[in-house]
Amino acid sequence: MPSRRFNNGDTAMARWPGSSLYFEVQIVSYDPSTQLYSVLFKDGTDMELKENEIKKLQDFAVEKRNGEDVVARRALLHEQSPVIQAEEKVEEPQAKNEKVLRYSKRKEYFLESDNKEGPKEFISKPEATNILPDEYPVVEFGGAIGAALSMLSMPPLLYYLVYMCTQEDASLCNFYPHWTFSDLWDSTVFGYFALWILLLALLHLLPIGKIAHGVRLANGKRLRYRINGLLALFLVGILVAVLSYQRISLLYVYDHLHQFAASATLLSLMLSAYVFIRSRTASQEDLSTAGKSGNLIYTFFMGRELNPHIGKFDLKHFSAVHVALIGWVFNNFIMLLAEMNVQQLEIPSPSMILVNAFQLLYVLHALWHQENILTSLDIAHDGFGFMLAFGNLVWVPFVYSLQALYLVKHPVEISQAALAAIVALNTFGYVIFRRANNLKNAFRKNPEDPRLSYLNSIPTSYGSQLLISGWWGFVRHPNYLGDIIMAWAWCLPCGFDYILPYFYGFFLTGLLIHRVSRVEHQCRRKYGHDWDKYCKLVPYRIVPYVY
Numbered sequence: 001m002p003s004r005r006f007n008n009g010d011t012a013m014a015r016w017p018g019s020s021l022y023f024e025v026q027i028v029s030y031d032p033s034t035q036l037y038s039v040l041f042k043d044g045t046d047m048e049l050k051e052n053e054i055k056k057l058q059d060f061a062v063e064k065r066n067g068e069d070v071v072a073r074r075a076l077l078h079e080q081s082p083v084i085q086a087e088e089k090v091e092e093p094q095a096k097n098e099k100v101l102r103y104s105k106r107k108e109y110f111l112e113s114d115n116k117e118g119p120k121e122f123i124s125k126p127e128a129t130n131i132l133p134d135e136y137p138v139v140e141f142g143g144a145i146g147a148a149l150s151m152l153s154m155p156p157l158l159y160y161l162v163y164m165c166t167q168e169d170a171s172l173c174n175f176y177p178h179w180t181f182s183d184l185w186d187s188t189v190f191g192y193f194a195l196w197i198l199l200l201a202l203l204h205l206l207p208i209g210k211i212a213h214g215v216r217l218a219n220g221k222r223l224r225y226r227i228n229g230l231l232a233l234f235l236v237g238i239l240v241a242v243l244s245y246q247r248i249s250l251l252y253v254y255d256h257l258h259q260f261a262a263s264a265t266l267l268s269l270m271l272s273a274y275v276f277i278r279s280r281t282a283s284q285e286d287l288s289t290a291g292k293s294g295n296l297i298y299t300f301f302m303g304r305e306l307n308p309h310i311g312k313f314d315l316k317h318f319s320a321v322h323v324a325l326i327g328w329v330f331n332n333f334i335m336l337l338a339e340m341n342v343q344q345l346e347i348p349s350p351s352m353i354l355v356n357a358f359q360l361l362y363v364l365h366a367l368w369h370q371e372n373i374l375t376s377l378d379i380a381h382d383g384f385g386f387m388l389a390f391g392n393l394v395w396v397p398f399v400y401s402l403q404a405l406y407l408v409k410h411p412v413e414i415s416q417a418a419l420a421a422i423v424a425l426n427t428f429g430y431v432i433f434r435r436a437n438n439l440k441n442a443f444r445k446n447p448e449d450p451r452l453s454y455l456n457s458i459p460t461s462y463g464s465q466l467l468i469s470g471w472w473g474f475v476r477h478p479n480y481l482g483d484i485i486m487a488w489a490w491c492l493p494c495g496f497d498y499i500l501p502y503f504y505g506f507f508l509t510g511l512l513i514h515r516v517s518r519v520e521h522q523c524r525r526k527y528g529h530d531w532d533k534y535c536k537l538v539p540y541r542i543v544p545y546v547y
């Protein structure tokens with residue numbers, strides 16, 4: 001077993017991932033199986049780092065800044081290998097300077113000058129760029145009016161879409177529902193839905209699966225998450241198999257789809273109200289940026305608290321991973337059974353198989369890379385309010401499965417050639433989506449990974465680098481491009497009789513175009529002028545020469 005360089009309790013200097021900046025840490029523990037150290041930064045951030053990312057205090061010298069002793073890396077960085085340079089310079093006599101070390105706050109950096117002879121430049125983060133402070137009020141989704149309109153229109157739109165998909169004539173204007181109260185509400189269905197959520201919650205709490213850390217939040221904390229979405233999906237699969245074997249018909253869900261959607265909507269409302277009320281006692285540092293806006297409607301929609309927990313139970317992570325993604329593939333599977341039942345088929349239609357397979361692949365990918373969801377805008381930046389509660393509990397399971405629902409009553413004849421073309425289109429989208437996401441995530445984890453050395457990137461004064469080659473040099477959001485291509489490939493198996501099953505294609509394209517502006521706003525805030533430089537180098541957002 002390789003020997004370790006640092007002992008628990010040692011004070012050392014650790015490199016902030018993705019940057020060349022070192023900060024004081026305390027060694028908390030060491031895991032010999034992964035050879036990773038658990039370290040604690042002075043601001044309370046904990047992280048797992050490799051040994052080569054940690055240096056002894058003696059490798060750094062003390063400099064006086066504003067009358068305070070602060071630690072600076074003695075070495076001037078070499079572009080390719082900052083670590084080697086640091087080790088070379090350790091031999092300098094000044095570097096052995098032993099003093100009681102005191103450090104300024106972690107946010108104060110030394111910017112290693114390109115000029116080896118020149119003095120090191122002391123910068124503090126906000127002055128280095130035009131980065132806006134976190135408190136700067138940003139109004140998204142059209143503010144209070146946009147939020148109110150979204151909350152009022154989303155639930156009716158959902159019922160409209162579900163109703164239309166179950167109509168034989170699915171043309172958009174053929175909307176003459178003869179609903180009674182009992183068509184929309186059934187307490188027994190609500191009970192079953194609550195049981196389903198309880199089951200998912202128990203699976204979420206299973207103490208199996210590795211622990212991952214989320215990104216450092218605006219409040220400086222990094223949350224711990226249990227990664228067990230794939231296991232939960234597998235266990236739900238087993239449960240479905242057992243129920244089918246016992247001849248307990250899951251078609252009940254299809255027969256009561258409206259009531260299930262209504263139950264999910266009510267529960268999402270209750271959840272939104274709960275998180276809104278409890279956020280009143282949340283500390284200021286746990287609030288999202290939108291949560292500080294002060295407008296009741298807007299805050300209710302966007303979410304006031306960033307990551308509400310009940311004990312160790314993270315509501316946002318649970319609803320995004322377990323409720324949304326597992327609910328989506330579960331509903332798809334119900335539609336597959338319903339199609340066989342309604343159309344008296346021995347096996348599901350090719351269109352239904354394609355829709356199920358494509359979306360299952362997407363969900364499996366998301367769960368396999370569950371850690372990456374932790375860095376998404378929704379988990380890292382957005383509060384947990386109506387938008388995410390309704391989005392995850394209702395919109396994803398019931399609207400994302402719309403193509404499958406449509407196919408139950410609308411058989412589609414599809415040629416072998418068309419099937420092959422659709423598979424090719426989905427594969428094309430998936431390859432872009434997967435390559436782009438995997439590259440970015442691997443690069444964010446370890447920019448010095450030798451396997452990524454072929455990639456070009458630009459440095460930023462924030463610390464992390466921005467990729468400018470491969471898919472990330474092609475357009476600024478290649479993963480969105482892949483996602484959009486897949487979205488349309490999922491609609492095509494529904495044929496061209498009606499536009500209704502193409503709703504998902506239009507919705508996701510709109511969602512991701514809007515998301516580009518949200519993500520880019522965050523990036524401009526974080527990277528300042530460096531982001532503008534990046535935009536000049538990679539001028540198109542999603543489609544070259546178009547957008």
Ligand SMILES: NC(=O)C1=CN([C@@H]2O[C@H](COP(=O)(O)OP(=O)(O)OC[C@H]3O[C@@H](n4cnc5c(N)ncnc54)[C@H](OP(=O)(O)O)[C@@H]3O)[C@@H](O)[C@H]2O)C=CC1
Nearest residue numbers: 375376377437440444465466467468472479480483519523
């Ligand atoms: N099906 C659906 O309904 C939805 C699916 N998605 C999918 O989820 C996935 C995640 O989406 P999302 O979180 O929005 O976006 P991204 O995964 O693209 O994350 C954006 C972040 O990536 C980093 N980044 C941007 N450009 C670069 C670059 N050139 N080099 C390195 N890092 C860069 C920045 O973070 P930083 O620099 O801070 O690390 C930026 O904030 C996507 O594949 C998307 O398609 C998203 C929304 C809805």
Ligand SMILES: CC(C)CCC[C@@H](C)[C@H]1CC=C2C3=C(CC[C@@]21C)[C@@]1(C)CC[C@H](O)C[C@@H]1CC3
Nearest residue numbers: 150154320366373376378387390391392395396
């Ligand atoms: C006004 C509405 C109801 C808006 C709802 C938006 C939500 C449906 C989406 C917002 C961000 C999402 C993400 C995903 C699913 C859809 C929602 C919740 C993923 C979990 C899908 C799988 C990807 O691999 C990661 C995505 C992160 C964002």
